[in-house]
Amino acid sequence: MSKLEKYSSYKDSGVEWLGEIPSEWETLSNKNIFKIKQKLVGKKSSEYDLLSLTLKGIIKRDMENPQGKFPAEFDTYQEVKEGDFIFCLFDVEETPRTVGLSSFDGMITGAYTVMTTENIDKNYLYYFYLNLDSSKRFKPLYRGLRNTIPKDSFFSFKTFIPPKNEQIKIASFLDEKTAQIDEVIGQKQKLIELLKERKQIVINDAVTKGLDKTVEFVDSGVEWIGEIPKHWEISKLGTSLTPISIKNRADLPLLSVTREQGVILRDVDDKESNHNFIPDDLSGYKMVEKGQFAMNKMKAWQGSYGISDYTGIVSPAYFIFELNGVEPTFFHKAIRSSVYVPFFIKASDGVRIGQWDLSKSRMKEIPFYIPPKDEQLQIVEYIETQTTKIDKSIELQQNYISKLKEYKASLIDSVVTGKVRVA
Secondary structure, eight states: OOOEEOOSOEEEOSOTTTOEEETTOEEEEGGGTOEEOOOBOGGGGGGSOBEEEETTEEEEOOSSSOOSOOOSOOTTOEEEOTTOEEEOOSSTTTSSOSEEEOSSOEEEOTTSEEEEOSSSOHHHHHHHHHHHHHTTTTGGGOBTTTTBOOHHHHHHSEEEEOOHHHHHHHHHHHHHHHHHHHHHHHHHHHHHHHHHHHHHHHHHHHHHHOSOTTSOEEEOSOTTTOEEETTSEEEEHHHHEEEOOOOOOTTSOBEEEETTTEEEEOOTTOTTTOOSOOOSOOTTSEEEOTTOEEEOTTSGGGTOEEEOSSOEEEOTTSEEEEESSSOHHHHHHHHTSTTTHHHHHHTEEOSSTTOOEEOHHHHHTOEEEEOOHHHHHHHHHHHHHHHHHHHHHHHHHHHHHHHHHHHHHHHHHHHHTTSSEEO
16 A cells, blocks of 8 residues: 555646646535534533644643633533544634544534534545645635634635545555654654753763762752762852842843743744733843843743843843852853752742742752862863764754654645555
């Protein structure tokens, strides 16, 4: 079944972007394929699983550990049966996926359109519309500022339908091949996670144990730190950091403090990333100079802090510090390692999910382990050498995953548009 070849003859599809399709294929308007269901769950919503349309397809939501916003009641949600199609026909550029084929019974928000079909193989149809979604072929149907697809436009849209036995053969072939590709992608993703863990181990070990394992060690007094070299100084952040607050520098670039990268230049034109409001008057924002330590105190427990490589301004709610007697590059590597994050979790309080306020007094008591200055520089050089090698390996795997995804998309497109035939 893995052999692919051309069809014996082709004809004009009547669709500009597609061109020719196999001669035995036909084009049908969606009004002849899909039927809208629109059955509300009403007062029986407690009897249904909650479903969502995601990049991974239709999934069940975990109501025991909910993430995201939920309505007070689900009476207006729609019933979904296994084998139903779910289409998102609104804000189609803002949603992760336009089409899903449900493997579950459940309910989904009334904003989606639930449809069924009887005479066409459902798996073939799903691959056909998954391909259209991935290749942005719905764009000509968008209307209005919200990029909505009107139902009449959707039902006038043409779907290319092979003979029934061909539909089944195509769906079976793609099930097999995409599963194989997904399995390899999954293996590569697991390898990336292992490499990231290895990277974190290298950093953690270097900033708490040093490079010379023959020196004398003593108990740090902290369970997850364990032993540290005896000649290292055990200090506190309150000693290593001096708070500063300089304002009225609106002429400087705007910076962000992130968990993933530390202090970065903020792209003020990137609407997707600018979740927080940027005021017209930035005179109250705090200045951060290159080499100073900036911290988002509401997200310090996640690791949103770091030494700045830039001079700029950040939110007035952030903490800014000058370093005392510690090499900035070593401090940055150490404080952003996963061994220090638990200290900030213990020093933070709050009831609002995602935003726990850091206690400045408790933060000052967080221990910090300081090697001699020459050793700090050696540790930084070692970490950068080792993590650069690991980062290159991660990049290699990520590129491989990208090529696999491109191949998967190309394979689906070639088969469901009749460019090649499954033998």
